[in-house]
Amino acid sequence: MFVPLHDGVPLRFLRAAYVTWGLIALCVGLRLLLALGARDGGDIAVMAGFGTIPAVLLGDAHLPAGLAQAPPWLTPVTGIVLHASLAHLIGNMLFLWVFGDNVEDAMGHLRFLVFFIACGVAGALLHAFMNPESSQPLIGASGAISGVIAAYLMLHPRVRVWGLAFKWVPLRIPAMYALGAWILVQLLSALLDEQRQVGWWAHLGGLGAGAILTPLMIRRGLPLFGRTA
Known part of the structure; x- marks a missing residue:
């Protein structure tokens, strides 16, 4: 497992990655609100009401009338900014903090926001199709951030990233190795994990x-895979 901490790639086109910062602030703020609602079970109601429940989205299941919050078709979007725990939040936000600014720089503010949401929705839909009878709500920005990881890997594969391997070993290795190993873990886990407690x-x-x-949304003429313009 590799947790990124810093990549050192400067922005080329934008003054600041306002959308990345805004998404982090939104996710952190909502996690704090969920924590405040945990005392009376309000956090569970919010996660069920705004998270993607495959059996509700694709099947005939329904939430109790008092629990339903967002229409099922909208939950692949609303669930992106909710996180179940502090560890869930920190892990996702570290990936977004390190890689999101450079992807936003390559796309521009608005296109990056659209890209982020589209990847999150795609992730929620694939999860639902692969687990159509599940009654567990899917929440978190992991699908959207996975899209950011794919974009970063296509844009900066050779950049050396500082991070922690196995949660405590400091390393500085090329993104293609760190993120490539992360992708392999996701694939193997999806195929081998029978309990399916993680999306x-x-x-x-x-x-x-x-x-x-990524090739459709980055700025025109911007090279991919570490090639020079």
Whole structure:
């Protein structure tokens, strides 16, 4: 497992990555609100009401009338900014903090926001299709951030990234190795994890969407795969 900490790649086109910062602030703020609602079970109601529940989205299941919050078709979007725990939040936000600014720089503010949401939706939909009878809500930005990872890997594969391997070993290695290993773990976990407590398929859906959308959404003439312009 590799947790990124810093990449050192400067912005070329933007003054600041306002959308990345805004998404981090939104996710952190909502996690704090969920924590405040945990005392009376309000956090569970919010996660069920705004998270993607495959059996509700694709099947005939329904939430109790008092629990339903967002229409099922909208939950692949609303669930992106909710996180179940502090560890879930920190892990996702570290990836977004390190890699999101450079992807936003390559796309521009608005296109990056559209890209982020599209990857999150793709991840939620693939998760739902692979687990159509599940009644567990899917929440978190993991699918969207997986799309960001795919974009970063296509834009800066040779950049050396500082991070922690196995959560405590400091390393500085090329992104292609660190993120490539992360992608391999997601694929193997999706295929081998029978308990399915983690949305592995959401990660893969976001990765696939990111790989498809990146060439379409980056600035014209911007090279991919470390090539020079």
